[in-house]
Amino acid sequence: MWYNRYRAVYHRLAKCGSSASRQGGGFFMPYKDPEKAKAQRANYRAAHLEEERASHAAKYAAHPKEARTRSAAWAKAHPEATRTKNARQRARKRNLPATLSTEQWEAIKRAYQHRCAYCGKKETKKRPLTQDHVVPLKKGGGTTSDNIVPACGPCNFRKSAGPPPSIPPIRLLV
Numbered sequence: 001m002w003y004n005r006y007r008a009v010y011h012r013l014a015k016c017g018s019s020a021s022r023q024g025g026g027f028f029m030p031y032k033d034p035e036k037a038k039a040q041r042a043n044y045r046a047a048h049l050e051e052e053r054a055s056h057a058a059k060y061a062a063h064p065k066e067a068r069t070r071s072a073a074w075a076k077a078h079p080e081a082t083r084t085k086n087a088r089q090r091a092r093k094r095n096l097p098a099t100l101s102t103e104q105w106e107a108i109k110r111a112y113q114h115r116c117a118y119c120g121k122k123e124t125k126k127r128p129l130t131q132d133h134v135v136p137l138k139k140g141g142g143t144t145s146d147n148i149v150p151a152c153g154p155c156n157f158r159k160s161a162g163p164p165p166s167i168p169p170i171r172l173l174v
């Protein structure tokens, strides 16, 4: 990871007892604030998105088998992030806005008290909530926080299979 470099420098400084490390970090301060560090990472990623995608693709091409195993393990460990990632990908394929973050999806589910926006059923481990596009992708609705509501599998399936459910979703603005 990129921050290993900073950590290595920090430890070197700590070993030789430099003033930067003695004074509690000095120029390393921003990295001690987790929120700031998170924002910084997000900024970096946004600015280098294409490069990052290309490097991922190159790594995948070099070791496809290992990459597949690794990403399958990651997906299993991060089901919600995977759900969001796949939904964004589906929107991107159609050139639609795809900005829903995993944090936003978690916030939406919390706002709905982890219930289906159509029938109100609470989610269970066996039946996790799915992301329902209020305006379907087919009709130009993007994967964005104002177009996603939580829906149980059957409600989402019923909606995509034919006429919309008789009860419109409860809309909460998160």
Ligand SMILES: [Zn+2]
Pocket (backbone or CB within 6 Å): 116, 117, 118, 119, 120, 121, 151, 152, 153, 154, 155, 156
């Ligand atoms: Zn439902």
